[in-house]
Amino acid sequence: MSDLKSGKECPDCKAWKPAQDFRRSAGNPDGLSWYCRECFRRRDADSYRARRERAGFKVRPKIDVPDGHKRCPKCEEIKPHSEWHKSSRQWDGLAAACKACRKVESRAGHLKRKYGMTEADYRAMLAEQMGVCPICQSTRPEHVDHDHETGRVRAVLCFNCNAALGMFKDRPDALRRAATYVEGIVWKPTLVAPGVYRLPS
Template sequence: MPDGLQAYCRECAAEYYRQRQEAKGKRVRERGQVPPGHKRCPQCEEVKPHSEWERNKSSSDGWASYCRACRAERNRVSYFKRKYGLGPAELEALVAEQRGVCCICLAARAEHVDHCHETGRVRGVLCFSCNAALGQFKDRPDVIRRAAAYVEGIAWKPTLVAPGVYQLPS
């Protein structure tokens, strides 16, 4: 209005908004009471104290949109979708297919997504140690085979042919 005030009071405007949204088939959340020092998380729909929220200076109330637990879960889901193209259901199916166990050591829990660094294709889900080991071996099968032979007691002593050039025994 020209005087800077609304035509309707806050309650009437809220009711009118609710009616318009419901006419469109959308659901409008009932506004509940939140005690001072608390905030409602839209994902878990719980009212939690400010100690369970991250600070966010750019938001109107100075707190993040989601509580710490929900925010961590949203970040985790977003990371796997962005990095590997896996949604939560696909990741759970991949782990369930392996029965929750690392494909290499068959002992530890499968928690880390393993992928080919050249193609980006997801190979499976490994434990931290096995995933790190593949990374240390630069995903090179020849190096992994030599490491396995070394561990099994077969000594592969390379012979220096020229500076930086080694010949492996056949």
């Protein structure tokens, strides 16, 4: 339309906004909707709620989301935009759920894919271990340890104990010697024939 203005004040929110922030409306002299898009959306939602309520549906109390905030449908909290990941697939450019909820979701996906465990399995395993790492028995564990050959989940270990097992390449014989070593026993290989040593077991 040739007489489109560059913008105008919205009579509802009283903000001056550029023309693209209004809907097109051929019925109005300036070719733009009366209210801005944002106010239209809110008004549409309001009248939708009113219709639902009149029709006898239960309607959730309206929540006012302040500017720069968004309500997470998962945790139902209203959080600032910095608490959301960007997403080009969403109309508002932000992911559907907040960062915290996404983290929980991706953790659950990781547990499932890598260990075939649900979050409930994980919590049950932690409870079974009385909430501590079964090796050092002091730290709160967070690493699911599994047998790399069979894939069987063994326990939830703390970061250090899990790393230590990795250093010993999960070898029980070396780990046993390490234990007696720190108690003061240094194992020597036994000479069985010239040049042939039998390693202590």
